[in-house]
Amino acid sequence: MFSYCADPSTLTGLTWLSCYLTTGKHMAFYTSFGVVLLLLAITAPTALAFGFGGAAAARSRFLPMQLFGKGYIAIVRGVPDIAFFLFFVIALDQGFEWLRHQVLCPDWDQPIRQGNDFVVCQAAKLPLGNAPQWIHEVYGFLLAMLTFAIVFGAFAANVLFGAMRAVPHAQLETAEAYGMTRRQTFWRILVPQMWVYALPGLSNLWMVLIKATPLLFLLGVEDIVYWARELGATANPRFTQYPHGDWRMWYFLALLIFYLGFTRVSEVLLERLMQKLTHGQATTGGEAQRKAAT
Template sequence: MFEYCTDPQELEGLTWLSCYLTTGVHFLFYWAFGKVLLLLAIAAPSALAFGFLGAMAARSLIAPLRWFGKAYISVVRGVPDVAFFLFFVIALDQFFEWTRHQVKCPDWDQPIRQGNDFLVCPAAKLPLNTAPEWQHETYGFLLAVLTFAIVFGAFAANVIFGAMKAVPRAQMETAEAYGMTRRQSFWRVMVPQMWVYALPGLSNTWMVLIKATPLLFLLGIEDIVYWARELGERRTARFSDYPHEDWRMWYFLALLIFYLGFTLLSETVLRRLQLRLSRGQATAAGEAQRKTAK
């Protein structure tokens, strides 16, 4: 990166470190932090959407839809979540390939599960065997995002379902007294008011989501954990311009600091958001704000 980095053997101290930390592989490591943030940026809204749909389904008037919603909410309970991650990432992949197989190769006569193999016709492979490397990586990443969205969607659904029930009954009755239909009172009265009740639970979910991001490693993504392990390994002068001892401990210390900082930052932001959302609400926090404002 820097001009003085042409001959690392000559360097010492901070200049050596500045060169070491700006090698090409280190930029892959930094890019992996971007991947974590990207995962959060996509997975959090989609989990929220899944959660909202799940909660709507759970309070639906149509029985099968309600059962589905309730089952979805309670499916994450009682079982270690890591198992869900490992399960969904294979199951989703097989589901997509199986669906494409049914559409693209209707006259394929061999069974898909042959002993220990899962075989679909070549045209149904996802991504195709001929696809470039980046498509494989993107597909893997999207599968991971979808897995996160499904698992955390169930958790968000639980929170939102509770929040919808927490909206004061009198508010809904007033809406009915004004002659609003069920749909109108849902969208105009319940949904705007439920967020303040949902926020503590959703903040908790967000914190848990942050702390779940290293599990990307288990889903086969080259994430920060992967690179911390790779880069920290002992290098000898024969194989590397920058020989060093086993530094994995320091790399993981850096990850610990990253996550701690991220958690603290989120806590501050969420506390402000809670204050903002409590404004004008019929809750203790809203009442306290009203009194101080006077």
């Protein structure tokens, strides 16, 4: 980046460090922090939408819909998160390619499952083999994002289902007594009040989601963990013109500070949101606010 960085072998001290920290690979490392934030910004509302749909389905009086919702919620129990992530990435990728294969290659006369191989026609592959590198990276990121949304959507569905059940049933009965339909009661009475009961669980889920972002590394996305490991451990001149010893501890210390700072900011914002939601509510938090005001 700087003009004096032309010959790294002549650099020492802070000059060497300034050049080292502005290499192309370090710029990719800095950009990967944005990738993590982008993942959270997209995944959180998507997972919340999945969770709301799952919770609403679990409350449905239509038995197949109810079984679907409760089955979706049940996937959060008993299976490690990493198994979910590895399964969904493979399943989604092969599912998309299978659908494209059925549409684009109807004359294909060979089995798709050939032993341990999943074989589709060339036109059905995602992304296409001749696609630019950035398309491969975007596709991998979208698969990871959708996987995060499906998995954490199940956790959110469990939280929201419990929050819906926590809303006093007498209020729902009163709404029906005033002539509201079941749909009106759901949207005007149940949904607005359930958030105060759901927020503590959703806050914890947000923290878990933040801590789960390093799983991007296992899903093939070059995230901050990938670059911290590569840049911190390298002493190979073929990888960088600035070889050094094992600096992984310092790189991972930077990740530690980043995650601690980010979770602290999240805690402050969530606490303010909780205070706003509980204001005037007949809950423990609302009662505490009334006592503090007097």
